[in-house]
Amino acid sequence: MRGLFVGRFQPVHNGHIKALEFVFSQVDEVIIGIGSAQASHTLKNPFTTGERMEMLIRALDEAGFKKRYYLVPLPDINFNSIWVPYVEAMVPKFEVVFTGNSLVAELFRERGYRVIVQPMFRKDILSATEIRRRMIEGEPWEDLVPKSVAEYIKEIRGVERIRMLATNLESSEKELQAPIRIPEY
Numbered sequence: 645m646r647g648l649f650v651g652r653f654q655p656v657h658n659g660h661i662k663a664l665e666f667v668f669s670q671v672d673e674v675i676i677g678i679g680s681a682q683a684s685h686t687l688k689n690p691f692t693t694g695e696r697m698e699m700l701i702r703a704l705d706e707a708g709f710k711k712r713y714y715l716v717p718l719p720d721i722n723f724n725s726i727w728v729p730y731v732e733a734m735v736p737k738f739e740v741v742f743t744g745n746s747l748v749a750e751l752f753r754e755r756g757y758r759v760i761v762q763p764m765f766r767k768d769i770l771s772a773t774e775i776r777r778r779m780i781e782g783e784p785w786e787d788l789v790p791k792s793v794a795e796y797i798k799e800i801r802g803v804e805r806i807r808m809l810a811t812n813l814e815s816s817e818k819e820l821q822a823p824i825r826i827p828e829y
């Protein structure tokens with residue numbers, strides 16, 4: 645049996661690996677859909693699809709998963725009602741969907757799929773939003789991701805990228821708040 649698991653993986657963290665451990669224990673093959681594949685270099689989606697694939701390959705290797713998996717980029721279509729047929733057109737056949745995302749669960753259920761809500765692990769800290777926040781604030785984040793992912797993020801200067809994006813946003817917000825000055829001629 646083949647299962648589908650979709651995430652943005654911005655970045656891959658230990659919660660994803662725990663979730664995938666569960667998914668791999670339930671099925672023979674897993675399709676890992678990389679959501680919002682068109683997005684990169686933003687605060688919510690700092691990493692490219694290629695970088696996210698690299699993180700997944702290294703982390704799954706490190707975790708020693710032996711079953712077959714497929715990595716499939718899924719650009720957003722911003723059209724919820726036809727997202728499931730779109731996903732069907734992009735990935736090999738699957739029988740069951742694993743997710744913790746309630747919109748994803750609802751969309752697949754409405755199309756007749758069996759959906760399994762995977763257990764959550766320490767969502768308070770095992771969350772990509774929290775990891776990106778820690779990177780920006782200069783707090784320790786390395787223990788929340790697989791070792792190979794922490795090394796890779798350092799290799800590509802990922803933290804510097806996220807900080808640059810945060811600084812850019814801060815200065816453009818300041819610009820927006822600045823009073824408009826009409827030049828005198």
Ligand SMILES: Nc1ncnc2c1ncn2[C@@H]1O[C@H](COP(=O)(O)OP(=O)(O)OP(=O)(O)O)[C@@H](O)[C@H]1O
Pocket residue numbers: 650651652653654658659660662663688742743744745762763764765766767770771772773774
């Ligand atoms: N701590 C966790 N434990 C188990 N599963 C998780 C955990 N965090 C995320 N997942 C699962 O991984 C999938 C994709 O999650 P996603 O890539 O959005 O991670 P996230 O940490 O929630 O990201 P972000 O904070 O950037 O929105 C979802 O199905 C979600 O349920």
Ligand SMILES: NC(=O)c1ccc[n+]([C@@H]2O[C@H](COP(=O)(O)O)[C@@H](O)[C@H]2O)c1
Pocket residue numbers: 650651652653678679680681719720721722723724725727745747748751
């Ligand atoms: N209409 C759409 O394009 C649509 C609908 C539902 C989910 N998605 C994507 O699926 C992914 C879900 O993963 P997350 O759990 O990481 O949010 C995201 O990339 C999200 O954008 C897209």
